[in-house]
Amino acid sequence: MLKYETIAELVSEAEKRNIKISELVLEDQAKSMEKNHAELYEKMQKNFHIMIDSVKDGEKENQRSMSGLTGGEGFKMNSYLKRTGGGLSGNLMTKAMARALSVAGCNASMGKIVAAPTAGSCGIIPACLVTLYEDKGFSEKDIVMSLFTSGAFGMVIANRASIAGANGGCQAECGSAAAMAAASLVELMGGTPKQCADACAIAVSSQMGLVCDPVAGLVEIPCIKRNVSGLMIAFSSADMALAGIEAKIPADECLDAMREVGDVMTPALKETAKGGLAATPTGQKLKEQVFGTDNL
Amino acid sequence: MNVFDIIGPVMIGPSSSHTAGAVRLGRVVNKLIDDRKLKKVVITLSGSFAQTYKGHGTDRALLAGIMGYKSYSPEIRDALTIADERGIEYSFVKRDIKGAHPNTAQIHFFLDDGSEGVMQGASIGGGNILVNQINGMSVEFNGDNNTLLVMHEDKPGVIAAVTNLMHWEHAELNISNFHLSRQEKGGDAIMTIEIDNMPPDELVDDIRKIDHVTNAILIRRV
The missing domain is CATH 3.30.70.260 (ACT domain)
Structure with a gap:
């Protein structure tokens, strides 16, 4: 049985047996959950289908959040994509950005999502994987399998650092999601287990210290847009790893650093809506707009 | 922890603690009521629940759970309307409960047969809950078992x-x-x-x- 305490364990076990991390994890999880492979695969496939649905739900023109502070970002990005033939970043990335915005918007409007690893960061993994599925021709089977890789990296991150904004800031939510997604992307592109770990390390390093400062305490500003930054970092980290650019600090040490950074982060910057963007004059004004001045 | 705790759960947004956890707190009351008919609920929201409940749909989530819906039921969004249709009276009170976890709700329920009860619990993160009180007596369970x-x-x-x-x-x-x-x-x-x-x-x-x-x-x- 795997312990999910180190990324090194995932890499060395997969290398030793010459299999993908996703195959290793599916086998291990089936054993520990006392279920067969097909059952676990089907459950993950269902999650992937909900991810696809959450993209569709959130890209509607009239999508609005419960508070009314945000809405329609996915639609705007898709319109821009069509109008400009791919915007600045090209078709693939602009479409992926639209998907991240759509899923995060779906979440903000009380739509159905897959927390991956959390609700606040739920747009990053779907944006990466639905893009590879719909626009790059990857098979559903490979995509669904790659979610076991994401999940395994996420378990190590949860064990070694944190996946909760209240404990570790946004680096623990969008940061973790990007690191998990990066590992999946590398595996899908045919990278080695070591390259998956490198991509994870690069993504974690890229978001080290990111604070959780939601305006009015809502999962909207800046969370929705940070899903886009997480997505971009997932792609760039995966590309760097696939290019053979190694992480100079090993993934496990990056996670230890992430934990230490989260520990010293002041509570004002850990989901309490008391610091960062939440504490700006405009952030405060938006809070009053939603909740009034009456506060307990 | 398994892989589906990380890629999952499937839930209605926007917040695992303010929405999904709130549904589960409501579901505890649903189990307490069992198959008896609910007439009225008075829901007290404390701490962060009180401050942000409208933006996170905590009110809808609690009510949906009380009516037996799950944290992935799309009906959560329309829970207030569904409660109206079922003839369930509901009200929300914002009051700080001293010493309680920041995400605490106290649900006072009144049944058609004249009986009533109170449950108090907290949403402690990631959709997990802790029930603290039932009918004024302290309990401690998380609904996972x-x-x-x-x-x-x-x-x-x-x-x-x-x-x-x-x-x-x-x-x-x-x-x-x-x-x-x-x-x-x-x-x-x-x-x-x-x-x-x-x-x-x-x-x-x-x-x-x-x-x-x-x-x-x-x-x-x-």
Whole structure:
């Protein structure tokens, strides 16, 4: 049985047996959950289908959040994509950005999502994987399998650092999601287990210290847009790893650093809506707009 | 922890603690009500629940859970309307409950048959909950296990009678957690018994027949 305490364990076990991390994890999880492979695969496939649905739900023109502070970002990005033939970043990335915005918007409007690893960061993994599925021709089977890789990296991150904004800031939510997604992307592109770990390390390093400062305490500003930054970092980290650019600090040490950074982060910057963007004059004004001045 | 705790759960947004956890707190009340008809609920929101409930749909989530919906039911969005259609009166009160976890709700429910009850619990992150009080007595369970609540008079031998019955009649049942709370010596008391496996329905009926037991409720995993 795997312990999910180190990324090194995932890499060395997969290398030793010459299999993908996703195959290793599916086998291990089936054993520990006392279920067969097909059952676990089907459950993950269902999650992937909900991810696809959450993209569709959130890209509607009239999508609005419960508070009314945000809405329609996915639609705007898709319109821009069509109008400009791919915007600045090209078709693939602009479409992926639209998907991240759509899923995060779906979440903000009380739509159905897959927390991956959390609700606040739920747009990053779907944006990466639905893009590879719909626009790059990857098979559903490979995509669904790659979610076991994401999940395994996420378990190590949860064990070694944190996946909760209240404990570790946004680096623990969008940061973790990007690191998990990066590992999946590398595996899908045919990278080695070591390259998956490198991509994870690069993504974690890229978001080290990111604070959780939601305006009015809502999962909207800046969370929705940070899903886009997480997505971009997932792609760039995966590309760097696939290019053979190694992480100079090993993934496990990056996670230890992430934990230490989260520990010293002041509570004002850990989901309490008391610091960062939440504490700006405009952030405060938006809070009053939603909740009034009456506060307990 | 398994891979589906990370890629999952499937839930209605926007917040695992303010929405998904709130549904699960509501579901505890749904189990307490069982198949009796609900007339009215008064929901007190404390701390962060009180401050952000509108933006996170915490009100809809609690009400949806009380009506038996799950944290992935799309109906959560329309829970207020559904409650209106079912003729359930509801109101939300913002009040700080001293010493309570920041995400605490107290749900006071009134049934058609004239009975009532109160449950207080907190959403402690990631959709996880902790139930702190039932009918004014302290309990402690998280709804992840099958939980048996036994209301009784504080008399010697009642705990032994309950656990003996469980052991002799249903040897396969294994208790994973046990908590006892009482209002005063000889007064009302409540046992919280978490069980690994799923107890049969007749267990609850049999426990209700034990001397000094006033009621027993089984809360299946919420």
